[in-house]
Amino acid sequence: MEFNIDDLPVLFPYPRIYPEQYAYMVDLKKTLDAGGNCVLEMPSGTGKTVTLLSLIVAYQQYYPEHRKLIYCSRTMSEIEKALVELRALMKFRAERLGREEEFRGLGLTSRKNLCLHPSVKREKSGTIVDARCRSLTAGFVKEKREKGENVETCIYHDNLDLLEQGNLIPNGIWTLDGLLRYGEEKKQCPYFTARRMMQYCNVIIYSYHYLLDPKIAERVSKDLSKDCIVVFDEAHNIDNVCIESLSTDITQDSLMRATRGAQNLEAKIAEMKDSDQEKLQSEYEKLVEGLKGLDEGRQEDAFMANPTLPDDLLKEAVPGNIRRAEHFVAFLRRFIEYLKTRMKVRQVISETPPSFLAHLKEYTFIEKKPLRFCAERLTSLVRTLELTNIEDYRPLQEVATFATLVATYEKGFLLILEPYESDTAKTPNPVLHFTCLDAAIAIKPVFDRFSSVIITSGTISPLEMYPKMLNFETVVQESYAMTLARRSFLPMIVTRGSDQASISTSFQVRNEPSVVRNYGNLLTEFARMTPDGMVVFFPSYLYMESIISMWQGMGILDEVWKHKLILVETPDAQETSLALETYRTACCNGRGAVLLCVARGKVSEGIDFDHQYGRTVLCIGVPFQYTESRILKARLEFLRETYRIRENDFLSFDAMRHAAQCLGRVLRGKDDYGVMVLADRRFMKKRAQLPKWINQALLDANTNLSTDMAVGNARAFLKQMAQPFSSKDQEGVSIWGMKDLRRHQEKMAEDLIVELKTAREEEERERKRREEEERRRLEEERDRVSDYEMDEDDEAEMMALDARIG
Amino acid sequence: MARPLDPLGFEDEMCPVCKSRKYLNPDIVFVFNPECYHSMCLNCANRLFNDGPNQCPHAGCNKTLRRKGFRSAFFGDLSVEREVDIRRRVAAVFNQKEDDFETLQDYNNYLQMVEDLTFELVNGTDEKRRQAEAQLAAWEAEHKQDIERNKKAGREADEMSRKRLAAERDAARQRRIEAIKEAEEEKRERVRSREMELDNLAKGITATTAAEPATKVQLKRRGQRGGVTEPAVPNPAAAATAGMGASEVERLSIRGLKEKPKAPAPQGPYDPFGGMDFAPSRYKLHGGLAHPLMEKYRLDRQHVAGGYSFDDFAARALYEAFAGLGVFVEDEKEVGSGSGIGLSQETTMAAGIAAVGDPDRMDLD
Numbered sequence A: 001m002e003f004n005i006d007d008l009p010v011l012f013p014y015p016r017i018y019p020e021q022y023a024y025m026v027d028l029k030k031t032l033d034a035g036g037n038c039v040l041e042m043p044s045g046t047g048k049t050v051t052l053l054s055l056i057v058a059y060q061q062y063y064p065e066h067r068k069l070i071y072c073s074r075t076m077s078e079i080e081k082a083l084v085e086l087r088a089l090m091k092f093r094a095e096r097l098g099r100e101e102e103f104r105g106l107g108l109t110s111r112k113n114l115c116l117h118p119s120v121k122r123e124k125s126g127t128i129v130d131a132r133c134r135s136l137t138a139g140f141v142k143e144k145r146e147k148g149e150n151v152e153t154c155i156y157h158d159n160l161d162l163l164e165q166g167n168l169i170p171n172g173i174w175t176l177d178g179l180l181r182y183g184e185e186k187k188q189c190p191y192f193t194a195r196r197m198m199q200y201c202n203v204i205i206y207s208y209h210y211l212l213d214p215k216i217a218e219r220v221s222k223d224l225s226k227d228c229i230v231v232f233d234e235a236h237n238i239d240n241v242c243i244e245s246l247s248t249d250i251t252q253d254s255l256m257r258a259t260r261g262a263q264n265l266e267a268k269i270a271e272m273k274d275s276d277q278e279k280l281q282s283e284y285e286k287l288v289e290g291l292k293g294l295d296e297g298r299q300e301d302a303f304m305a306n307p308t309l310p311d312d313l314l315k316e317a318v319p320g321n322i323r324r325a326e327h328f329v330a331f332l333r334r335f336i337e338y339l340k341t342r343m344k345v346r347q348v349i350s351e352t353p354p355s356f357l358a359h360l361k362e363y364t365f366i367e368k369k370p371l372r373f374c375a376e377r378l379t380s381l382v383r384t385l386e387l388t389n390i391e392d393y394r395p396l397q398e399v400a401t402f403a404t405l406v407a408t409y410e411k412g413f414l415l416i417l418e419p420y421e422s423d424t425a426k427t428p429n430p431v432l433h434f435t436c437l438d439a440a441i442a443i444k445p446v447f448d449r450f451s452s453v454i455i456t457s458g459t460i461s462p463l464e465m466y467p468k469m470l471n472f473e474t475v476v477q478e479s480y481a482m483t484l485a486r487r488s489f490l491p492m493i494v495t496r497g498s499d500q501a502s503i504s505t506s507f508q509v510r511n512e513p514s515v516v517r518n519y520g521n522l523l524t525e526f527a528r529m530t531p532d533g534m535v536v537f538f539p540s541y542l543y544m545e546s547i548i549s550m551w552q553g554m555g556i557l558d559e560v561w562k563h564k565l566i567l568v569e570t571p572d573a574q575e576t577s578l579a580l581e582t583y584r585t586a587c588c589n590g591r592g593a594v595l596l597c598v599a600r601g602k603v604s605e606g607i608d609f610d611h612q613y614g615r616t617v618l619c620i621g622v623p624f625q626y627t628e629s630r631i632l633k634a635r636l637e638f639l640r641e642t643y644r645i646r647e648n649d650f651l652s653f654d655a656m657r658h659a660a661q662c663l664g665r666v667l668r669g670k671d672d673y674g675v676m677v678l679a680d681r682r683f684m685k686k687r688a689q690l691p692k693w694i695n696q697a698l699l700d701a702n703t704n705l706s707t708d709m710a711v712g713n714a715r716a717f718l719k720q721m722a723q724p725f726s727s728k729d730q731e732g733v734s735i736w737g738m739k740d741l742r743r744h745q746e747k748m749a750e751d752l753i754v755e756l757k758t759a760r761e762e763e764e765r766e767r768k769r770r771e772e773e774e775r776r777r778l779e780e781e782r783d784r785v786s787d788y789e790m791d792e793d794d795e796a797e798m799m800a801l802d803a804r805i806g
Numbered sequence B: 001m002a003r004p005l006d007p008l009g010f011e012d013e014m015c016p017v018c019k020s021r022k023y024l025n026p027d028i029v030f031v032f033n034p035e036c037y038h039s040m041c042l043n044c045a046n047r048l049f050n051d052g053p054n055q056c057p058h059a060g061c062n063k064t065l066r067r068k069g070f071r072s073a074f075f076g077d078l079s080v081e082r083e084v085d086i087r088r089r090v091a092a093v094f095n096q097k098e099d100d101f102e103t104l105q106d107y108n109n110y111l112q113m114v115e116d117l118t119f120e121l122v123n124g125t126d127e128k129r130r131q132a133e134a135q136l137a138a139w140e141a142e143h144k145q146d147i148e149r150n151k152k153a154g155r156e157a158d159e160m161s162r163k164r165l166a167a168e169r170d171a172a173r174q175r176r177i178e179a180i181k182e183a184e185e186e187k188r189e190r191v192r193s194r195e196m197e198l199d200n201l202a203k204g205i206t207a208t209t210a211a212e213p214a215t216k217v218q219l220k221r222r223g224q225r226g227g228v229t230e231p232a233v234p235n236p237a238a239a240a241t242a243g244m245g246a247s248e249v250e251r252l253s254i255r256g257l258k259e260k261p262k263a264p265a266p267q268g269p270y271d272p273f274g275g276m277d278f279a280p281s282r283y284k285l286h287g288g289l290a291h292p293l294m295e296k297y298r299l300d301r302q303h304v305a306g307g308y309s310f311d312d313f314a315a316r317a318l319y320e321a322f323a324g325l326g327v328f329v330e331d332e333k334e335v336g337s338g339s340g341i342g343l344s345q346e347t348t349m350a351a352g353i354a355a356v357g358d359p360d361r362m363d364l365d
């Protein structure tokens, strides 16, 4: 369908539109017009992606700036889904407009997924694929080849150089699959095609990390222009992604390997000194000039990249005492030895970067400044030495990155040394966590650089938490309700078991047999009643294990087994995917299954349980984080001190966003239906923190239930859902045709007119009144100038105060 | 310099004299003598050197060692230990700061020169080492005063930063304690209000009317706490700038070294407002102000959570209400000649008089 939002013509590739989709578009447009940021919460299963794409593409094509869209998603399958949607949209547009538009859309994912080289692509691990690819494609490899040396290169990569740069691939939307096929056909590398074409694309779809992880972002995303529109989809976890991208853990093992790396470097330098002195010399001269001279070298094949370097650092010259290669390596060795010594301590230490630096300086005479240049200096050295087996130097690079970060940021980071894995462990296994506490640091370059950043998800409540944590301003913050012609999902809060005893997973009661039994009964009842699939979420693996073994002893699992197959998520990805497969089969063939999983595990984040795959989701307990973790504690303290977010507020927010994620898993569209059960006494108080669309559907009558009441309600609900329901019934209510949309627009326009009118009238009245007042006051004052007096008390007090000052 | 086989040097250190290992004897302590940086266990060191100087037991080492010189290492790798010892000596002599140089480039060249020298001392051949040693001594003799001065400054800076870190740590601890107290207080409050509620119920007063004020009180308190002032931390950065007192030394032959400016007389911490006092002079702020429109926000958790404080609002409103009183636009006009403030004569007068009530008291402002 086609319609206009203000002056902007939008082509929407479906004949009907949901009211919330329309509202979403209006807000998006408002944000883009204003050139600001927004946080939008759109109920899951209401076609968020296609809505977003249709509006932004319309916007791109209509206005002369043709702003580029950078769409970030989490997983490869989500990227592929978005690309498919985009392709359908463009096809629809071509049909409607009667011509193909000049438009190019590409997705980017890791080499592992896009490599075509017959032997490289068979490598199992992504880092090895990266490393092997680099050794085939690095700049100096090419140089050597040109000089006639016999070095191995990748033909897929070489072929790219034969093509016209900026036109490596024809216009159109390329899904990852399509890109692979095209690459195979033309014998060109899909990965580098996408990388090099990024500047020439209208739409780029890739994973968060390409923008947020400073180590990658600098290489991949640095050429994107300022007016790009950046979208973070499924962004409810974005703060954690930010934090993880800047945190490192250093272990004894990695230090040992870093030492080895430094020794290798030393040997290489000695070797090069004998054979190729000029190279070292020319690097040295460039460094004397400052890092800028190296800039040409930072191309796509840069081996290692640095964490966020402030611009001024890039412009400054490398400190004199690490300019020479051998000096720098000795410097690194000293730093590593220092870290090793620190690791020998047998008590927990938490330290701020300044205090770490002070101690470091005292014992090793390492100053802050050269430390800051560590990562950059190492990159340059590795390039000069033309190293190919980069994998061996990764631990060394980690140490260098850590050095740079610790010397760059005084605030927002903390070093925590934990000598033992757990409190009960006897053998030390020290880990030095260098943890970022401030999510705003990693995302700051994004906000600084791009004018419009859109943060959106199905569950991103409370909205104001995100601007606060990530430290940005918004133009629009909106949460949309879900319009439904019939209530297609039933959220409930169960607070009591059938015996009226309250249920909760709080620490005091979580292992009491009565509570466990009550949860068991809840599970059995719902397993009996729910058709096909059912998903159960626990707060943690630990608790899941203990409760499962207790249920086993109580015979509850046997009871469930009668109705459904029982499958369990484990931390092992392979096992879990096997369990999921079995689960899906059982759901499809009518046996039915229960999947027991964890609210912070893989299942709760990326996997949809639409239709028969999930008719009931049961959330056992509030999924709080493990608060004894020192890193979490440090972060809580930081949030409290810096952003004035209280610890309990944050913990509860965090728990509820995970709970909402879990609930959202079962409802993936308007024709879908499902029961959502929150089983914990404590959910009663946290109800307001649920996303608007869930909270709105949660009637008071469905809160504070006991098991049998919940079962009764659910039974009635499921019976109703089993009635035939045609899409006709939804029309005009939860689905708009053209006519409904027009009516809505007219109404909005009318409302606007009325609003404006009343506002104007109001203004007019106000102005009149003010004028009148002013006139009267002036008159009065003229009469009274002489005998104006202050309130006596005031005057007395003022005199006293003034006297004191005087 | 030979490297130990176990680069981590964690578990399997072995005493080369008595062959006991850390693995078998976890309490073993290793010591070395900076004469030759050969390590051995404490027992052996005691045994061998108790009766006065003796030769190092390491094969091929013919240094004579004394018991007194032995100490335990900070680093696992003794070559690094030695390097750091040398650096300590070098750093004590070459202690120029970036500010001492004309340009960054000069400073960097200086740093490299020092590093080169250090490198010779650490890794050079005997010949080179002697040379470097001589250079070091020469430099020290030549630049004695400079070195002394920088040493003093460095010590002061260290002291300062140590103090600052300690103060920060204290402040953080203080805040942590406060936060805990606050949370406890709140919990107590909640319990108390619940009890009150129950009492009231028992007495037959309806729950809603009784419970509300309690929560209100709680929220209000929280709002007030939002503005709790943090414990004052002395600002050492400001004080540090004052500490740079040094007499002028005669110009030395380091390229690019800056001429020393006369040190300014030490001042107190910089006060950007020149001693102006911001305490309101015309009114006093009493707590407990209220405004019907703001009441909603005062109770709104979402507002309060962000640090919103009604008292701030009240303070600002009052400030704005009184701002400008006692400012005479006419007078200002004369000063800022023709800034074109379009106010009629009479309003100015009226406002002026309104502000002070009595023209004679103008000069007090």
Ligand code: SF4
Residues within 6 Å of the ligand: A111, A114, A115, A116, A117, A120, A121, A132, A133, A134, A136, A137, A154, A155, A156, A157, A189, A190, A191, A192
């Ligand atoms: S250039 Fe492309 S095809 Fe060749 S190894 Fe690298 S990723 Fe694989």
Ligand SMILES: [Zn+2]
Residues within 6 Å of the ligand: B015, B016, B017, B018, B019, B020, B040, B041, B042, B043, B044, B045
């Ligand atoms: Zn011994």
Ligand SMILES: [Zn+2]
Residues within 6 Å of the ligand: B036, B037, B038, B056, B057, B058, B061, B062, B063
């Ligand atoms: Zn010896």
